[in-house]
Amino acid sequence: MIEVENLTVRFAGVTPIDDVSVVFASGTCGLIGPNGAGKTTFFNVLSGFVRPAAGSVRVFGEDLLRMADYRRARWGLRRTFQTEQAIEELSVFDNVALIHEHSGTKRSSRRADVLKAIDFVGLDVRPSAKVRGLGARERRLVEVARAVVGRPRVVLLDEPAAGLPDEETIHLGEVIRRMPVEFEALVVLVDHDMSLVSACCETTAVLDFGKLIAAGPTADVLRDENVMRAYLGTEEVEEVA
Amino acid sequence: MPSLGLTVFGLDWEFLKPYFVLGLALGGVYALSGVGLVVLYRATGVVNVAFGAVGAAGALISYYLIEHTGTPDWLAFAACVAFGGVVSLAYGVLFGPAFAARDPLVKMMGTLGLALVLLGLMAWRAPIGGAFARFLTLPSSDHRFELFGAVVNLTQVIALAFAVALTAGTTAFLRFTKLGTAMRALADDREITATLGVPVRRVEAAAWLGSGLVCGAAGLLLADLLTSLDYAALTFLVISALAAALIGSLRSLWVTLAGGLAIGVVQSVLTPYESVARYRAATPFVLAILALLWLGRRRVVTITGRLGERVGEARARAAPDASARRTAGVERGLIVRSSAIAAFLLVVLFVLPSSLGADWVSTFTSVAIYSVVAVGLGILYGRVGLISLGQIGLLVIGTWAATRLSYATGLPFPLLLLAAGAITCVIGILVGLPALRLSGLYLALVTLMFAGAVTVVLRAIDFPNGGGGFFGRTTAVDLSGLEPVRRPSLAEGDTAYYRYVVVVCALMFLLALLHVAGKPGRAWASIRESEPAALAAGVNVTLYKLWAFGLASFVTGVAGCLLAAQVGQPTAQSFPTQDSLTLLATVLIGGIYSLWGAVIAGCFIQLVPFVFQAQWGLNTNFLLVVFGVGLVQVLLTAPGGLAQQVPKDLGNLGRLVVRAFGGISRRAA
Numbered sequence: 001m002i003e004v005e006n007l008t009v010r011f012a013g014v015t016p017i018d019d020v021s022v023v024f025a026s027g028t029c030g031l032i033g034p035n036g037a038g039k040t041t042f043f044n045v046l047s048g049f050v051r052p053a054a055g056s057v058r059v060f061g062e063d064l065l066r067m068a069d070y071r072r073a074r075w076g077l078r079r080t081f082q083t084e085q086a087i088e089e090l091s092v093f094d095n096v097a098l099i100h101e102h103s104g105t106k107r108s109s110r111r112a113d114v115l116k117a118i119d120f121v122g123l124d125v126r127p128s129a130k131v132r133g134l135g136a137r138e139r140r141l142v143e144v145a146r147a148v149v150g151r152p153r154v155v156l157l158d159e160p161a162a163g164l165p166d167e168e169t170i171h172l173g174e175v176i177r178r179m180p181v182e183f184e185a186l187v188v189l190v191d192h193d194m195s196l197v198s199a200c201c202e203t204t205a206v207l208d209f210g211k212l213i214a215a216g217p218t219a220d221v222l223r224d225e226n227v228m229r230a231y232l233g234t235e236e237v238e239e240v241a
Numbered sequence: 242m243p244s245l246g247l248t249v250f251g252l253d254w255e256f257l258k259p260y261f262v263l264g265l266a267l268g269g270v271y272a273l274s275g276v277g278l279v280v281l282y283r284a285t286g287v288v289n290v291a292f293g294a295v296g297a298a299g300a301l302i303s304y305y306l307i308e309h310t311g312t313p314d315w316l317a318f319a320a321c322v323a324f325g326g327v328v329s330l331a332y333g334v335l336f337g338p339a340f341a342a343r344d345p346l347v348k349m350m351g352t353l354g355l356a357l358v359l360l361g362l363m364a365w366r367a368p369i370g371g372a373f374a375r376f377l378t379l380p381s382s383d384h385r386f387e388l389f390g391a392v393v394n395l396t397q398v399i400a401l402a403f404a405v406a407l408t409a410g411t412t413a414f415l416r417f418t419k420l421g422t423a424m425r426a427l428a429d430d431r432e433i434t435a436t437l438g439v440p441v442r443r444v445e446a447a448a449w450l451g452s453g454l455v456c457g458a459a460g461l462l463l464a465d466l467l468t469s470l471d472y473a474a475l476t477f478l479v480i481s482a483l484a485a486a487l488i489g490s491l492r493s494l495w496v497t498l499a500g501g502l503a504i505g506v507v508q509s510v511l512t513p514y515e516s517v518a519r520y521r522a523a524t525p526f527v528l529a530i531l532a533l534l535w536l537g538r539r540r541v542v543t544i545t546g547r548l549g550e551r552v553g554e555a556r557a558r559a560a561p562d563a564s565a566r567r568t569a570g571v572e573r574g575l576i577v578r579s580s581a582i583a584a585f586l587l588v589v590l591f592v593l594p595s596s597l598g599a600d601w602v603s604t605f606t607s608v609a610i611y612s613v614v615a616v617g618l619g620i621l622y623g624r625v626g627l628i629s630l631g632q633i634g635l636l637v638i639g640t641w642a643a644t645r646l647s648y649a650t651g652l653p654f655p656l657l658l659l660a661a662g663a664i665t666c667v668i669g670i671l672v673g674l675p676a677l678r679l680s681g682l683y684l685a686l687v688t689l690m691f692a693g694a695v696t697v698v699l700r701a702i703d704f705p706n707g708g709g710g711f712f713g714r715t716t717a718v719d720l721s722g723l724e725p726v727r728r729p730s731l732a733e734g735d736t737a738y739y740r741y742v743v744v745v746c747a748l749m750f751l752l753a754l755l756h757v758a759g760k761p762g763r764a765w766a767s768i769r770e771s772e773p774a775a776l777a778a779g780v781n782v783t784l785y786k787l788w789a790f791g792l793a794s795f796v797t798g799v800a801g802c803l804l805a806a807q808v809g810q811p812t813a814q815s816f817p818t819q820d821s822l823t824l825l826a827t828v829l830i831g832g833i834y835s836l837w838g839a840v841i842a843g844c845f846i847q848l849v850p851f852v853f854q855a856q857w858g859l860n861t862n863f864l865l866v867v868f869g870v871g872l873v874q875v876l877l878t879a880p881g882g883l884a885q886q887v888p889k890d891l892g893n894l895g896r897l898v899v900r901a902f903g904g905i906s907r908r909a910a
Contacts, residue, residue: 073780094763
């Protein structure tokens, strides 16, 4: 459970997150909003790259903001980035093992855990292949595998489906849906693909210009008038409905 | 004049005043060069480390015109300034666009190539030897007058006035002219400026020309102001000028001017203080390092930033590679590689020493030692993306520690190795501390300042001097009677020692390999790819960067110890400042991402010059030209160096041959 209270982030002259209070309870939760709404900034606060001006973030009862940035991964925080950050010069296995060896999990189970994560995301290349030789879809899956290895407790996915063709997005959706069950982790999904969000998330929160404008069951939120006005546009509303 | 009664650290101000005036004159020259560097950096993003070399070459040309062709003085002086402008412009026009989109660090290393080429040409065509010295005197130097108790000449006044005028003029130029505005826009964002219709290349060319003219003028003034026209000293004066530029954070012209003057004044005023006077030449470096630490006091994590460049960044991103799905070949590759290494070691250990003469054995000992130094640099740049220009400085520290410990204690040689490694490791980590706060370019400059400071301290303490005890000094002029640094008891002879060195070096390679293939190697790879992603992956970025510095320094220190015992009595002359530059160039040419590249680099530094000089009697300084050209070539077209390029080219050649023969045999059938 992530409890966010009165969170405010200020950069010189802009307030990308403005007094947001929201709770991500369990399972897979959506976080949507138009470009510049503050979604990635929110993830950066959770990762420790951005220090908020005010507010608190508690994850499963612990004060996340007081943890050093690199310690958060050891605690169980995982994330993927908008632009994929798999390490080109390492193999698929080493890419995933890197997370495992800094997660504080037992060394003896590393091989099995890493292979399980690679298998879980449905990556069909050999683990010793270098990431440099992989295509966009495979790199994305490597990054998702990195996010679920080594006892994750909170997984933040930042537009994991961006740039993927439809059938890949459907596969990714299945993987995301199975995450909370398989790893007992809370998943927060940021994406612009509404069909992916509705397929994966029971609840969704909506940000617009740094403010929380709606939160609740995904289907209700997507029908919310404020959300439609801020974000969806009429054509897409018909599609979702 | 009545004394004001003001004392500065125990000395009367009246007494210090002449030093202050002389310091201003010296500082004017630093400031002048510093401003020239900042102008170019602001317009093109290039830190031009060839600044000193271009000026030195111009001054040398001027000298030859006057002494050997009877050219009128004023024409020769003009030729120097023009040379600076033309060479800088030519480099900027030829290579500027190719480097434009690259990391500032890579841009700087490109000019390192130019510096090596010029330095090599000067050392090759106009060597300095023995008591021979050249003098280039400007007519203004004959006008002397007294100012506040110090005798100054007109050239010194001109240097200071020129620095102030240049600062004021450039500031006005950047603010009020169309070209100046274009340059400022360019510094901000090259691509956006281009879309706004600014002729980017022409503006950059103008910046190169302008800074080149300043560079020629600075060379001329410096050649006069230094005691003699010494091109090496002039070339490395760029480090002091960079110090001034760094104090101005490579941005502010007025702060650079003030920084240059401050450096000059501090350096000069320290002269009468006996306890520190010996080290006063280190002033620019110390002040620059302090300035950098001040700049980096707030740690900044860039969200999308990446240290260094990706292996293949210069090339287009490779298409997905079919071999990713192939399963065979891995095991076979491993076997081929390990047997190649085993065969290589066997040849190096047993075939080479028995089939070659004593001087060859000693050369190969040096090759092995320098390849370990290259490994250290390879870890820092190739793995973590941190560049260090101070590796030779660390090597010297290792040599010094080993020499002193050998005289002061009876430690067995293996312990000496470990101790030298440990001491160097600690110092390397201390040098690396700023790395945690500074971006790649600034780190490279910090290590350059460190290398400069080490050189000064070495000269001051009369490195390493063979007196007894740890800090003992001998006053004997002839050091040949002193006992050499001891060698391991089981390897006293040259051939035995050679084998010992090869084994130790192989162990250092193994240590590096274990790191690279293990947990630290993966952590380094993630840091190099993206620092935020590494943090999000739970990598303690601070710890692993320091670890890289520690490891690189440790192996360098061990290499220093091996070197001390090899030469017996190391002297400061064994470590010329230019070696730091040559080392970087050869390591990049050899291949920064591969351990084989380190071996190739060791051969380039030690074996190739030996072959040319001792075997064929050639002047080896032309090699610097080759290294300089090679460095630029590698940076632009083959980032993996020879270690990656040669197998690839051989593979391509093989396929061509197979295809050609296949065609012939098909036709025959």
